[in-house]
Amino acid sequence: MSGPRESSSNKLTHREEWAIGVAVLAMIFAVVLMFAQQPILASAAGRGPGTKVERPEAEVRYLSPVALQLSHDGRWLYVVCEDSDVMLVVDTRAARVLRRVKVGTRPKGIAISPDGKTLYVSDETSDAVTEIDAQSFAVRRTLKVGWGPVGLTTDRTGDVLYVANTLGNDVSVIDLRTGTERKRLEAGHYPEYVALSNDGTRVYVANLLARLAPPDRPPVSELTVIDCAKQVIAARVDVPGVIQMRHIAELPSSAGGYVLVPFMRPKNLNPLVQIPQGGYLTHGMAVIRPASSSADGPGSYQVTEVLLDNIDHYYADGFGVAETPEGRWALVTASGADVVSVVDATKLRRLLMRSAAQRLALANRLDSANEIIAERVATGRNPTDVIASADGQFAYIANRMDDTISVMDMTRRQMVSTIDLGGPKELTQRRRGERLFYDASYCYQGQMACATCHPHEGLSDGLAWSLETPQLGRDVVENRTLYSIAGTEPFKWNGKNPDLETQDGPRTAMYIFRSQGFNSKEVEDLVGYIFSLHLRQNPHLAGDGTLTDAQARGRAMFFRDKSNSGAIIPPMQRCYTCHSPLTHFTSRVQLNVGTATKYDTISAFDVPQLEGVAMKPPYLHNGEALELEDIWTSYNPEDKHGLTSDMNKAQLNDLIEYLKTL
Amino acid sequence: MTMRAWIMRRVLVAAGCLFAAMVSGNAQSAIQTPALYTRWTNYTPANGFPAGEVFCVTVDGGRVWAGTTHGLVMLEDGLVKKVFTQKDGLAGRAVMSVAVDPENGDVWVGTFGGLSRYSGGKFTNYTNMTSGLANDLVYGVAVQGQNVWVATGAGVNRLDTRTGSWSIFNETNAPFAEPWGYGISVSKEKIYFAVWGGGVLSYDLAKQTWKPFNDPDGEMELVLYRNQGLIHNIVSSVSYNESTKTFWASTYFGLSGYDGRNWHNYLTKDSGLASNFINAVHSRGDEVWASTQGGLSELDTRTNTWVSYRRDAKTGHGEILVTHADGSKERIATQTSVAHTYILNTDFQGDDIWVATAQGLSHGMRAVNKEHGK
Known part of the structure; x- marks a missing residue:
């Protein structure tokens, strides 16, 4: 038979032995190499503050999700990521990213057309809006808008797009049939986010900063109201005593029809030494009720301010807000506290009705949260936007500082999962500093983060603060921007801080945060981040630098x-x-x-x-x-x-x- | 045919022609009389309107804005809805001009304390100290695209509302003989400025060039040749008419119009103009309305017919004087009249006219059918 041949064939030649040896060695080498690499990856996943970064910082592009939209059937979650210039398409059932759509630079906001077939992403630094086909995810066209666009919404017909331009202090009204800007409506000071009213008659515009006013007066912010039929400003509603109004949600009429806007309420005219007494910087939401369906003049709106802080702990930097479809719950993200507060809308309405006579007093009451907050649910780092599914089953929260989406089960009001959007796992010094910048946990009772007074990546809040001396009204100084401050030492208006390390380290701990503050490594990271902040564009200067x-x-x-x-x-x-x-x-x-x-x-x-x-x-x-x-x-x-x-x-x-x- | 029959036929034909001519003439006469405003409603302190002069009136859809010595009045549905004063945030007490931005509904208000913008129920003020405004004496304001043009006591300003940039035009960079900008009129291609003592200036938007229109006989308060040029350099207002491509200028010494080729000047002595002292002019379609110190005058340029309105100070009744092209005059008495014979400004709400007078605001409505006191 074939025995000998088999025997002969079973016997390896030297060449074959050599080849097998090489293969085994290669495999061993590969395994060794694999194990050799594994600790690096594990280290990156574990990422302690001192983690070494293997590639230059500039090459590490985080996602930083800041804006969310859902497809009408709830299947797709659209996530705008400001640091990577992309919109991600997330499969909500599979909880994973399906597509990356390249958009303009520094995208900040997103809107979906009434028929769900088109997405619009605002590109803040491009002064443009990217129009995306929601089926093929192809970019259809780029629409030119005003300076620094952020929030946007279509009207009921889907023919008109309203875009808030932060640097222009106005709102672009875009004719979507032609793709051209029909007009620009002047908003308040630094308009960031917009929302279409539930009845489709108005667009609400939340302005981040208060109106310019003499420094010895409390700030007054503005909710700008646009009449959709006429496309004109219908009302400029005063929201007194607050700044940093962010996203906007409107409860259904069955739940009171309130318009909700998160805010920060500073006591900037009181000496800063009062921080340990509490209530110096409080966080809450404006609850605004339009008097009727017609929007004519600020007198048609009733404004109540409700704090969402606890007496002994604060939920700093309210950012996103969403309502569940039936109006049972309102969700407000505290971007400095890594928490979403679940507001019981029924109890909120009860509180408002009961407090009708002392409505204005609610603005300073730190006990309201006991009554109206159903849950405080931990999120990822620096939660920004929040959106509830159309069936009210889930809510999604964008966590800017860890590139994740928190998924919340609204029936149990608990987090059920976290979707990793796939951002870099290593932490650069800048990213570590950025995280600190948004983190209010370093402040006494969590009252504020750096970003509380320097919103929108280093902007000044436009307020004068009583920082220097404990006497009321003495040495009030204007807040300053953090743009391009490297090389401008010393700091503070009196020039007492020779460098930013001094300013952000012991001085901040002692005089502002009233806490232990940042350690020296953290200060180093924070300073690195702050020194990286610049005005991203100057719309007053031509692109080629030519002067008029x-x-x-x-x-x-x-x-x-x-x-x-x-x-x-x-x-x-x-x-x-x-x-x-x-x-x-x-x-x-x-x-x-x-x-x-x-x-x-x-x-x-x-x-x-x-x-x-x-x-x-x-x-x-x-x-x-x-x-x-x-x-x-x-x-x-x-x-x-x-x-x-x-x-x-x-x-x-x-x-x-x-x-x-x- | 006999001679008699032939003569009879000729007489009949002649009579027929005469009759036809008369009928035709009467019909033409009826056509040549412009629609008359015979019904007036007045707004005075008696019905909640501020006392004193009404310097300007501007129609804003269903709203009417009136600038007075004591603030800005907003009327809706024929009622005084609100009187805005400095307490409400208005820049100055006396309101000289109002312009509405058709794009965004913002109302720009020229006062003797600066410029105000009324938007969404709030005032924002621009003054010489807090903005690039050249002077706080704001006489005229107009909106052209994203620019707001402001006529002040120290030249003309342009505010780019998108960039916030201010430009100043005065004797240093434009042919201003005098700095006093009084009125502004916007056309598609040009902006026209009435300059008190400086004639009319036009600014070409595309070319960014200026062109002056001055009285060819200088400061003489007489007219050597009727249609030689602008009637006088003291121009109180200007109004460009897109349909006739003519700008009209009101001066303190008569009315001038320029159609790009010819001047059309009018004085009381050779027209139905109520007075040569004209505070404002407003032209639309075939009509030119002159707000004069002696009444409100309308020129129908199609028929060259003048209609002037005045108030009998004793009875409060109105008097309409129609001056036909042939010089014949017709007087019509009306039960109601404008609030005062000293007229400062006009604007239109459809067929209705709103008239600013020295003592109140008037709302005029056209005669129904043949009603006008004949």
Whole structure:
């Protein structure tokens, strides 16, 4: 038979033995290599604060989910990720990401057409909206809108898109049939999010910052109301005492028809030493009831403010809000506390009706939450947007700082799963710092995070704060932006903090957070993050940097050495001496420019950097100058703040046009 | 045919022609009389309107805005809905002009304390100290696209509402003989400015160039040649008529119109104009309305017929004076009349007219059929 041949064939030749040896060695090498790599991956998954990053920080692009939409059947969850310029399509049944759709830069918001066939994503830095086919997920077209678009919604017909432009302080009204901007409606100060009313007659616009007002008055924010039929501003509703109004939800009429808007309520005119007494920075939501179906004038709206904090613990930085379809629950994310608060809408309505006579007093009562909060449910890091499914079964929460979606079972009001969106697992220093920036747990009772007073990635909240001395009304100073502050040391208006490490470390712990604060490694991370913040775009400056005629004339005024009469201007009265372009338009010293008032204990103030100056009113150390013009028309009577008295009005206008380009 | 029969036939034909001519003439005469405003409702302190002069009136759909010495009045459905004053946030007490942005519904208000924007029930103010506004004496305001044009005591301003940028136009960068901008009229291609003492200036939006229109005989308060040019440099307002492609300028010494080729000037001595001292002009279709110190005058350019309205100060009744093209005049008495004969401004709400006077606001309605006191 074939025995010998078999025997012969079973016997390996040397060549075969050699080949097998090589293969085995290769396998061993591969296994070794695999095991050698595994600890690195495990370490990244475990990611302690000191984790080494294997690739340059700039290459690590987190997702940072910030906005959510659901398909009408609830099958697909659309997730807008601001740090990766993508919209993700998540299969809610399989709990996994199916598609990545590339959109414009820094996407922030999302809307879905009434028929569910089209998605619109706002691209904040592109000043555009990406229109996406909700079936094929192909990008159909890009729509040009105003400056810094964030929130958006279509009207009932699906023919009109309303887009809130943060930097433009307005709302673009887009004709979707032609893809062109039909008009722009001026909103309040820094409009971020919008919502279509349940009856489709109005669009509500929540403005992040309060209206500009004298610094000794409490802030007043605005809910702007647009009449959809006429496409005009129908009302500017005062929401007193609060700032940072974010997302908007409306309960069904069967649940009271209230419009809910999360806010922060600062006591900025009280000395900061009162933080340990509680109630200094509270967080809650405006509960706004339109008086009737017609929206004409602010008097048609009743505004009540309800706090969502506990007496001894705060739920900082309300961000997203959603209602369940039948109006039983309202969900409010506390982005600084990593919690979603579940509001019992029935009890909320009962509280409002019972408090009708003392409605305004609710704004300062920290016991309301005991009555109206059904649950506090832990989320991922830095929860932003929240959305409830059409059947009321589930709610989804976008966790910006860990690239996940929390899935909440609304019947049990518990988290049931977390969807990993697939972001990088390693933590860069910047990301660690960013997490700290949004984290309110470092503050006494969780009252605030860095982001509480520097919302929207480092913006100033536009308020004057009593930070310096314990006396009421003394040394009130304007908050400052965090854009481009690297290299502008020292910090604070009195220049006492030589570097940001000092400011964010022991000083923040002692005077602001009233807690142990950040450790030295955390401070390092936080400073790294803050120094990375810049104004992402300056809409006043042409893309190629070319100045308009007025801006060029203004530049000449900024750098002039001679007055209109031809006299030499003393160096200390020239703009560019103290606001040197070589050092971010600051001289990094403290100077008396005649702006101190009788309420200040010092007269020399830090020279602020001017980059992005147009985006950070009010001005001067105490925020007295609401507009750039005020600095020179009202607060420079002796030319101590530069020689400006010889300028005519046109020259001053030109100077301002130039400053706006910085 | 006999001679007699032939003569009879000729007489009959002639009579027929004469009759036809008379009928035709009468019919033409009926056509040549513009619609008359015979019914007036007045708004005075007696029915909640502020006292004093009404400087301007602007129709805003169903709303009517009136600028007065004591604030801004909002009327709805024929009722005074609200009087806004500085306590409500208005920039100044005296309101000289109002313009409504058709795009967003914002109401821009020129006052003697700066410029105000009324939007969504709130006022935002722009003054010389807090904005790029050249001067707080705001006489005129108009909206052109995203720009708001402002006529002030120190030249003309343009505010780009999207960028917040202010531009100033005065003697340093435009042919302003005087800095006093009084009125503004917007056309598709140009902006027209009435400059007190400086004639009319037009600004070409595409070319960004200026063109002055001045009185060819300088400051002389007489007219050497009737249609030589602008009648006088003291221009109180200007109104561009898109349908006739003509701008009309009201001066303190007569009315001027320019159609791009020819001037059309009118004085009391050779027309039905109620007074040469004209505070404002408003032109639409074939009509030119002059708000004068001696009454409200309408020129029907199609028929060259003038109709002037005035109030009998003693009886309060109205008087309409129709001046036909042939110089013949017709007086018609009406039971009601404008609130005062000193007229400052007009605007239209469909066929209705709103009239700002020295003592109240008037709402005029056209005669029904042949009713006008004949």
